[in-house]
Amino acid sequence: MSVRNGILALLAEEPRHGYALKSEFSRRTAGTWELNVGQVYTTLARLRRDGLVAEDEPVDGPRHRWRVTGSGRGALEKWLGTPVDEAASRNELILKVLLALGGPPDRLRLVLDRQRAFAMERLQEYTRARPVLADAGDLSAELALDALVLRVDADLRWLDRCEQRVADRERESRLDRGSR
Amino acid sequence: MSVRNGILALLAEEPRHGYALKSEFSRRTAGTWELNVGQVYTTLARLRRDGLVAEDEPVDGPRHRWRVTGSGRGALEKWLGTPVDEAASRNELILKVLLALGGPPDRLRLVLDRQRAFAMERLQEYTRARPVLADAGDLSAELALDALVLRVDADLRWLDRCEQRVADRERESRLDRGSR
DNA sequence: ACGGGCATGTAACTGGTTACATGATTCA
DNA sequence: TGAATCATGTAACCAGTTACATGCCCGT
Known part of the structure; x- marks a missing residue:
């Protein structure tokens, strides 16, 4: 319901x-x-169907003005x-990694490696872009980027933990085989 | 495509x-x-339609056995x-907070507060559950929980940063009004 | 006998998404 | 004149999801 509610907001x-909704949505x-x-128009039609928005008849040219109703609010x-x-x-x-856990170790390692490489690349991009946004004084963009940085960072930590735990598991299974 | 690919895996x-797919999916x-x-059956039907899986005719009782095809792999x-x-x-x-940024400050604060309270609650739950899972030796469950902890933690940090930046903005606008 | 878990399936809906058709306005 | 952008809309598809119908099998 994100698009619906976003447009409503x-x-x-x-x-x-x-x-204007399309432009504003991506700007914000x-x-x-x-x-x-x-998608904006299909969503607006569905919002109208559900009584959350209403439209004024076009006044100047083809432009309709849409407004929120009480229940929309x-x-x-x-x-x-x-x-x-x-x-x-x-x-x-999470799904990908957890399921790859059930396949051959090489495949899991591939998943982990690819994801980590990608995440680190992204992190660098974000770090480069950060000061530019701060200079421009675009609060929304700054916060959006901060969210991404924090998330990708969390992902990287998690990937490391996965690798570590899996390495532990393999070491243990090797020891098991050795002591058999 | 997560469900599709998960079932494929x-x-x-x-x-x-x-x-069995249903049980295994939620277990893993x-x-x-x-x-x-x-949903498992609808997804299987779509996978078959696309040639990614095939079914054996039922042998014992009503059970079909599904297998991956070459293109499925x-x-x-x-x-x-x-x-x-x-x-x-x-x-x-992110969407919610960024859009709430455009509304009245009280509403934004409500969003931030609600989300933070919820996140902290969750974090406590996870912290309580963590040792239990470790004892049970369920690697998947441990890793899944770790991912959630790291994510919720990242969210909390982000919410703090949002609050801080917004407070800055308000202080500045108060100063502006004062010096007019 | 019966309740609960195992097992399979279908019809229908939702929200997100795209491709496409159409026309107005603006500016080089 | 002609490309770019503004502007509106529709038909169609997709994946995810649910509610529902059906029946088997097992333990009490």
Whole structure:
């Protein structure tokens, strides 16, 4: 429901037309979340269907102005007030590693290596980009980037821990075989 | 494509029937990713449609045994070898905070507070559960929990940073108003 | 006899996403 | 004039998810 609620949040700030929502959405997420224009209109149609937004008839040219309804405002408050549960958000990286754990050790090592290399590359990019954003005074972009840095950092630590635990496991199994 | 590829990974270990996939999937993700049984069958049907898995005719009772095909193995390798891009995985928490940034300060503070309270609660739960899992010797569960801890920890740090930056911004705007 | 877990499946819905068609405006 | 951007919309697809129907088998 992220796109739905995101659009709702933007409309709650002020009524906007469809195309403006697309631009604003990606601007506010510092380009990390790009919407296909069409998606804005499909989402608006669904929001209208559910009574969360309403449209004014076009006045100047083809532009419709969309605004939030009362229940739309309610839905938004509810979304904002409900914390995001990391455990419930299905995480692809965790899944991948946990399942690779059941395959041959080489494959697991490949997964771990590829992911780590990628993460470190990204971390460098972010570190290079950080001061530029700070100079530009774009708070949203700074915070978005900070979030990414912290996450990728957490991922890297986790990958290290995985590698370590797996190495332990293999050492133990070698010892087992040796003492048989 | 997580569910699809996850099921593919399990079938690549050994042929299994549908119900076994459901159990194994949630066991291997340490209960953090529960599948509705029906979803397994719909996903299997789609995998078969795409030629990634094949089914043996039932031998004993109603049980079908599903196995990965050659192209299924290819698709799996590709998935495992492709790193997960954190920046491309749309993150609800970031979106929520960034958009709340555009609303009234009280609402932003509510979002931040709720999320932090929730995260700290979770962190405590995880810390309590950690030694139990270590004793049980369940490597998957341990690693899954570690991932959650690291992520929630990263989230907490980020929330702190957000609060700090927003407080800075408000102090500055107060100063601006004062010097007008 | 019956409740619960094992087992298979289908119909239907949701939200996200894209490809495509259409036309207005703007500016070089 | 013609490309780029602004602007609106629709048809269609995909993966994820759920609710529901069906029946087998096992232990009490």
